[in-house]
Amino acid sequence: MLVELAVGDAYGAGFEYADHRFVTTHNTLAGYVRHPRHHGIRPGSYTDDTQMALALAELRVSGEPWTPEAVASAFVTAFHRDPREGYASGFHAFPGTVRTGAEFLARIRPDSDKSGAAMRAAPAGLLPTAADVLHHTDVQAKVTHDTPDGVAAARAAALAVHYCHHGLGPVAEVGAWIADRLGSDVWARPWTGKVGSKGVMSVRAALTALASGDSLSGVLRTCVAFTGDVDTVATVALAAASRSAEIRADLPAVLVDGLENGPFGRDHLARLDAQLLA
Structure with missing residues (x-):
């Protein structure tokens, strides 16, 4: 799961808020592309979406409270x-100015309704019950996104992983199942058009791509074709899609092999995957 979501993040990073013509031309899965404006992120490198999901995965396997x-x-x-590029401009400098969790909590303003809590929610989705998923998701989301929409988007993203991982129904019905659990039909309504920065937008688009896909490659291309905040859409969608028995695991080797593989890259993510799923 972590490898797939990182591929989605890294691939999507080349297209985040790029011009529609650029997306249409280059969204072929033939390899990672360099963003036409943001040259600081090397093709194949993941962003904050994966780094924060990785942090939560490491906490899960550590056994710490x-x-x-x-x-x-x-x-x-x-x-x-x-340290890496990709964090939201208003948040990017903040983690570098704190050294402990206590200091982080004392200084953060957790009033965002954007997608930060949703993009990292996948590790909680592997827990055995929906109640476990929601508890763990609420705790992590409220650290930075303690708003109704910020938390709801994270809940929906984690529940999508849970639904697919445990095979709770046809993947086409994932949005309706989440809508029933969260008491809002917004998650059952297909997304169309460009994806903005709000968490609800990214997760709705991810659920739309997930529900209509039968392969990881198809889901990924659909996520990027929305345009807008597509790295987050792809991160959320591929995390869930990778756990579905209905969806073919057919990501091109050029994307898997081309994913960064430094100390916290592809091999580290694969080891964590094994620990999470054990």
């Missing part, structure tokens, strides 16, 4: 050991 301070500490540790 799942508390706000532990979550914040995981984010701080991941950022300081491996």
Whole structure:
């Protein structure tokens, strides 16, 4: 799951808010592309979406208590050991100015309704019950996105993984199942058009791509074709799609092999996947 979501993140990063013509021309899955404006992210490198999901996955397998301070500490540790581009402009400088989870919590303003809590929610989706998923998701989401929409988007993203991982129904009905669990039909309504920065937008688009796909490659291309905040859409969708028995695992080797593989790259993600799924 972590490898697939990182591929979605890294591939989508080349297209984030890019011109529609650029997306149409280059969204072929033939390889990673360099963003036409943001040259700081090397093709094949993942962004904050994966780094924060990785931090939560490491916390899950550590056996440490799942508390706000532990979550914040995981984010701080991941950022300081491996600083990278991709964080939202208003947040990018913040992790570098704090050294502990307690300091993070004391200084953060958790009032965002954007997609940050949703993009990293996948590890909680593997838990055995929906109640477990929602508890763990709420704790991590409220550290930075303690708003109704910020939390709801994270819940929906984690529940999508849970639904696919446990085979709770046809993948085409994932949105309706989440809508029933969360008491809002917004998750059952297909997304169309460009995806903005709000978490609800990204997750709705991800659920739309997931529900209509039968292969990882198809889901990925659909995510990017929306245009807008497509790296987050692809991160959320591929995390869930990778756990579905209905969806073919056919990501091109050029994308899997081309994913960054430094100390916290592809091999590290694969090892964590094995630990999460054990």
